[in-house]
Amino acid sequence: MTSLARRVLAWGRRRAEDVLAALLAAMFIAFVVQIFMRYAMNAPVGWTTEVSTLAWFWGILWGAALVLTEEEEIRFDLIHGAVPAGVRRLFDAITGAVVVAVFAWSLPAVYDYVTFMKVERSTYLAIRMDLLFSVYLVFAVAMIIRHGWIVWRAVTGRARATGAGA
DSSP states (O other): OOHHHHHHHHHHHHHHHHHHHHHHHHHHHHHHHHHIIIIISSOOOSHHHHHHHHHHHHHHHHIIIIIOOGGGSOOOOHHHHHSOHHHHHHHHHHHHHHHHHHHHHHHHHHHHHHHHGGGOBOTTTOOBHHHHHHHHHHHHHHHHHHHHHHHHHHHHTOOOTTOTTO
């Protein structure tokens, strides 16, 4: 990968982190407003729950798709770490191919569902549901790309960035 491509990807990753930080801030602020309105003003508001839930939903999928690296993903790797490097590459190729296949197979149906949801709106903020669910499409495409890259590295014999057993 060229130096320019790495700089562009690093810049994009930092912007994705900025979006995730904004989502966390929105969730926290909505939570604080909710507590204040409920207990200090005795006038609970519903929109804060919706903001918190939507920011959480978007934060989880956005972060998993665009912020977390392969090394930061939580995995059960007792067996993976105990086998030789060639077997680890085989495991990576098989599991990566399964992930790519499942997400690629489901993508048309997910797209249809997300676009269908344009007829619905959220309860308090009246945001179109297709916009709210669109983050799942970003997540699915990112998983296809990430795991396709894992398969490519496994098939070509390239080690993970953190080394064997990671």
